[in-house]
Amino acid sequence: MKTITVETSMKCQSCLSKVEPVLESDTSIHDWTADLADPRKPITLTVADDVDAEHVVRLVNSVGIDATPASTTADAVAQTSEDRKPSSEEDSFRLSNYRPLLLVVAYVVGGTVFAESLLPGWNWSRAMTWFMGFFFVAFAFFKLLDISKFADAFSTYDIVAKRSRVYGLSYPWIELSLGIVFLSQHLLLIAAIVTLIVMAVGLVGVISAVRRKQQIQCACLGTVFNLPMSAVTIVENSVMIIMSAVMIWTALVG
Incomplete structure (x- = not known):
């Protein structure tokens, strides 16, 4: 195995979604990453020893994206990696990157507390349905602002959306529907089952x-x-899975 880096003309997630299928389908490519934050929009690949940069360039060019080999010498590659190495501050988790997400979650929590406070007593099971309802409605709203671009971005990592654009375009509507059902406090078991499957x-x-x-x-x-993909996203999905699983268990057991 060896590492190859090519520089590309990619501009956005839509471009990356075009490149991903051809790289994923090539059995000589073991692993790869793309850095859209870098002005050179490089793709770094771990490939078989008999694969050269020109092979990767041809793959990227085949989907209408320009590509050129980066440095071909080990010293140049090492120097490039050193030049691109982020500072310790940049490499660390930066809470400011997730400020929009945290703000939306804060509104969701606030809406949950407000809705539950209007009813007599505090019921945690009911509060979860408020939370999930407000969560899905809020998150669907932002996706629906530009549903086409969302579908492009979603297809770069979701295992279903990368195979079906229809699913990517439908996903915000699925979230909105689930949100409305949870807020209506009806058909909660069905909504919880669908949520568990979709989130899993x-x-x-x-x-x-x-x-x-x-x-x-x-x-x-x-x-x-521009929220970066990280462990925060795993936590977000996991919380919804746990909540829906608890709701299903409560409904079935008692």
Whole structure:
């Protein structure tokens, strides 16, 4: 195995979604990452020893994206890596990157507390339905602001959306429908089952992207905010899975 880097003309997640299928389908490519934050929009690949940069360039060119080999010498590659190495501050988790997400979650929590306070007594099971309802409605809103761009970004990591654009375009409407059902306090068992399935499937793609350290955008708030894909996204999906599982257990057991 060896590492190859090519520089590309990619501009956005839509471009990356075009490149991903051809790289994923090539059996000589073991692993790859793309960095859209870098002005050179490089793709770094771990490939078989008999694969050269020109092979990768041809693959990228085949989908209408320009590509050129980066440095071909080991010293140049090492120097490039050193030049691109982020500072300790940049490499660390930066809470400011997730400010929009935290703000939306704060509104969701506030709405949950307000809705539950209007009813006599505090019921945690009911509070979860408020939370999930407000969560889905809020997150669907941002996705629907530009549903086409959301579908492009979503397809870069979701295992279903990358195979079906229809699913990517439908996803915000699925979230909105689930949100309305949870807020209506009806058909909660069905909504919880659908949520568990949708979130579990989504979690597979998120974990894969995080493990591969792909520098891609998390589409949980659509493309309005440039949220990086990270463990935070795993936590977000996991919380919804746990809540829906608790609701199902409560409904079936008692």
